[in-house]
Amino acid sequence: MADHDDVRTRTDDVRTRILDAAEKLFYERGIQAVGMDELRTAAGVSLKRLYGTFPAKHDLVEAYLRRRDEHWRASLAAYVDAHSGTPGAAPLAVFDWLETWFAAPDFRGCAFINAYGELGATSEGVGRVTREHKLALRTYLADLVRPLAATASDEAAGPGGVTTVLAGQLALLIDGAITAAAVTGDPAAARTARAAAEALVRGVGGGRTGV
Amino acid sequence: MADHDDVRTRTDDVRTRILDAAEKLFYERGIQAVGMDELRTAAGVSLKRLYGTFPAKHDLVEAYLRRRDEHWRASLAAYVDAHSGTPGAAPLAVFDWLETWFAAPDFRGCAFINAYGELGATSEGVGRVTREHKLALRTYLADLVRPLAATASDEAAGPGGVTTVLAGQLALLIDGAITAAAVTGDPAAARTARAAAEALVRGVGGGRTGV
DNA sequence: TAGTGTAGAGAACGATCGTTCTCTTGGGAA
DNA sequence: TTCCCAAGAGAACGATCGTTCTCTACACTA
Incomplete structure (x- = not known):
């Protein structure tokens, strides 16, 4: 048992170390620019060991x-959870999180x-992975904006519903x-996006819900 | 003179042929994936000749x-010019043009x-070139939305003005x-963006111009 | 202690890259 | 016709890539 644990943690540690290095280098300089x-x-x-693991x-x-x-996504969700007092604040907290991310020194899009x-x-x-990532984000956003839909019946409206469109x-x-933040290097893009999001959310929360 | 013209046209033709091939291959498969x-x-x-030209x-x-x-940008401007009857239609025509582009078989983001x-x-x-491209697009968009600003005095408001923010x-x-269209392959992203743009433009054109 | 197997270090391999060089050919000038 | 230069075709070069192989050393078992 102890042996198995050792092997397991050792293996996980190697895998983690490889992925840590890969994330840092691939993200910082591009994938093809980093050799094995x-x-x-x-x-x-x-x-x-590297080729044994991958x-x-x-x-x-x-x-x-x-x-x-x-x-x-976990980091985003944790931030939103901590900074969304009212349901209306949750979608906007996403953009606040973006701004802190954009300001990080190693941010590169x-x-x-x-x-x-x-x-x-x-x-x-x-x-495939990129598609899944973007889809998961959209699904998460739909969960955030669902409480804002004017009518509860919209919740199951599907692709044409207000929540799906807004998400x-x-x-x-x-x-x-x-x-924009990656290309210009200016984290203010998050505030521009937040202002636009505010207007879009307001349009749903208010009387005019027609799409 | 005739000689010079010949040389000139011949040279331009070579340059054009190289750039045509480069655009097709680089855009289709990526830059590093295409060898000289x-x-x-x-x-x-x-x-x-290739290395003599570049x-x-x-x-x-x-x-x-x-x-x-x-x-x-020339293609976009030509389409917008042809499809914007009223000043309010011009910014939205941008998204119609996007949809036709997204639907092109060789579209790849x-x-x-x-x-x-x-x-x-x-x-x-x-x-540098990427930054310039995105900046030129923003400047063009500002020109399109400027007529929509509620007050003429906003025209010279600068970075905080309605036109700059909306652009x-x-x-x-x-x-x-x-x-989104590149990753999912679905041109409908243009319509989603158009609907959002419509809401944002309406917010400016209407009574509520506060930012 | 002798034997065995595993893992690390890095040499080696074949492919491919960007770039340069060589060889050849063809057309215009004297 | 003879010379000469420009240009095309593609071989060659050095570097680097992803991947594999060899050699060595060490820890553990009987």
């Missing part, structure tokens, strides 16, 4: 994106959009803000 | 992005965002729609 040898050095792992580079890339998706622009045409796996619009603002 | 040799074959140009690959990449910026995700961390030139918001929707 540099990655091995950064992770402090032998080349044999049989090929594209497996590592996919694992990197999947773990980043989990962490990114959306890891998924970057990876998609780099490898989306070649690697099917990158396209889609907020998702566009988020992606736009991320790319 | 394949590019030479596609352009029907000798390797010597001393290095990054020069060709930058020229590709610059020409694409010109063509892209924003060439600049793709290039930035791939080389932005390495190449300063790519970052920035529309730019976020545009970038978001482009990436």
